[in-house]
Amino acid sequence: MAQTNFKPADEQLAYLKKGVAEIIREEDLKAKLEQSAKTGKPLRVYLGVDPTAPDIHLGHTVVLRKLKHFQNLGHTAIFLIGDFSAMIGDPTGQSETRPPLTREQVDANSKTYLAQVFKLLDPQKTEVRYNSEWLEKLSSYDVVRLCGHYRLARMLEREDFRSRLNNNQPISVHELLYPLLTAYDAVALQSDVEIGATEQKFNLLVHRDIQREYGLASEVALTMPILVGLDGHRKMSKSLGNYVGITEAPGEMFGKMMSIPDELMWSYYELVTDRTPPEIAALKKEVTDGALHPMDLKMKLAQEVIGDFHGEDAARKAAENFQRVFRDRQAPEEAPVIQLPKGPAKKLTALLVELNLAPSKAEAERLIKQKAVEIDGVTIEDPRKDIDLSKPSEFLLRAGKKKFVRVVVA
Secondary structure, eight states, rough: OOOOOOOOOOHHHHHTTOOOOOOTTTHHHHHHHHHHHHTOOOOEEEEEEEOOSSBGGGGHHHHHHHHHHHHHTTTTEEEETTTTGTTTTOOOOOOSSSOOOOOOHHHHHHHHHHHHTTTTTTTGGEEEEEEEHHTTTTOOHHHHHHTTTTTHHHHHTTTHHHHHHHHHOOOOOHHHHHHHHHHHHHHHHOEEEEEEEGGGGHHHHHHHHHHHTOOOOOOOOEEEEBBEEEEEEOOOTTTTTOOOOOOOOOOHHHHHHHTTTTGGGHHHHHHHSSOOOHHHHHHHHHHHHHHHHHHHHHHHHHHHHHHHHHHHHOOOOOOOOHHIIIIIIIITTTEEEEEEOOSEEHHHHHHHHHHSSSSSSSHHHHHTTTEEEEETEEEEOOOOOOOOOOSSSEEEEEEEETTEEEEEOO
C-alpha cells in the first residue's frame, strides 16, 4: 500500500470537526490521526447506508459530505451499502416493527444510490462494499456467537425499544439483531472511524463494543446532526414535503433553497457545503455589518449546493433565472403589504380569495394546479396546502403573472 503524506493531526481534526454533533471519543480520533500521519497509512472510514428508498435528498448528504472530508484528507472512504441489513430494517425512530424490504427492492435502490453519492465522493478513491458479502455467509452458529457478545439489558436501554416496552408495543427478535449484525460490518471492515446521524448513536456504540469483543481496537464514532427541512422546524423528509432532492432540476432546487428561513442558512452552510468555519464566520460578519444582504448570501448557498450536484454552469443559470423571475415577476419592492393577525393555519385556496388574488376557491385551486402560484419564488403544486399563521412571519405570495402581495403575519 502506498504511503500518504498527511497534514498535521491538529489541522486535520479542526477540519473534520466542522458541523459535527459528537465524536466518541475525540482524543481517540486525534490519536488515530497522529498514528496515521506518522506511518503514512490512511484511516479506514466508513458510512453505512441501507438503500430503503431510490432517491437521496439533501438531508442524506450531511453524513456523506463528512465522509468526503476524510477522503479529501487522504483517508480511505468506504461507502457501505447495507443490502443485507436493509432486508431486516433498522428500528431507529420507529414506533413499531418496520416491514423488511425484498431483495428486488434493495437491489433496485442500491443501483441508483451509487450514481447519486458519486456526485460528492470521488469514485476512483471510494471503496464500495455490500454487507451481504459477509453477513450472508454467517452460519447459525456464528450468529449465536455474535449474540453472545452483547447483553439484552443493554439492548433494551435503546430509547425506541424502551418506549415500546413501556407502551406494550411489540418488538420482533430480528430488530434486536439489527445493531449486532451491522456491528459485524465494523468487524469485517476493520474500520477506524464510522460516521452516522445522531439518531444512530446507539448502533454506533454497539459497533464499538463488538469490535473489542472480536479483538479489534474500537472505531471512533462520529455523529452528524439531522438537517432541518425547508419548514425550519422538522427534520428534512420526503413524507413531510420539506426536502430538496439532489436529482431535482436545478431551478426547482434553487427555488426550494431560497425558501428556507434566514436563520437556518447558517446550519446549511455548516452541513451541506465545504466552506470552513472561518469562512462561515466571515460571511456572518458581513451580514451583521450590513455589507451583505441575507438574500444574496442565500443565493450563494443555493448556487454552491446545486453546483455540487449539477455542475457550476447549471447552478449559475439557475441563479440568474431566479434573479430575473424574482425581480421581473415578483417585484417585491412594489408588492402591496397586507397584515394578517396570528391564528390557526389556513388553506392556501382560502387565503388567495381573502387577499383578492383569486375570485373563488375553485379559481384558486385552478391557479395552483396550473403552477401559477408561488410563495417566495417556490411554485406550490398542492391545492390542499395549509399556510401556517400561528407565528410572526413574512412571505411574498404571487398568483398568476402579475398579482403579488407581501403578507406579514403579526
